[in-house]
Amino acid sequence: MTPQSRKKCIFRDALYVDSHFQGQGTGRRLLSDIVTRYGTTFWLYTWTHNQSIGFYIKFGFKEIGRYNFKFGKELIENHVFGFNG
8 A cells, every 4th residue: 555545544433422412513513523634435333223313314424234243142233324425
């Protein structure tokens, strides 16, 4: 890989907006900052029952798959969303 072909990469294992700040543009500003700093192509996964799914879709994310894992005997199901702004 040449230096010219390297892309910026970021990994964040959790990003939440406290319920007190939801609906005030905080999440949109956080994701807009990620786009500004790291580019317009990235993905995330979230629990299938997460209240923020509608927000991600409204922001422009598309469901691109599923990511499921077992925690003890429980199956944790997640949506994988891609953004290609």
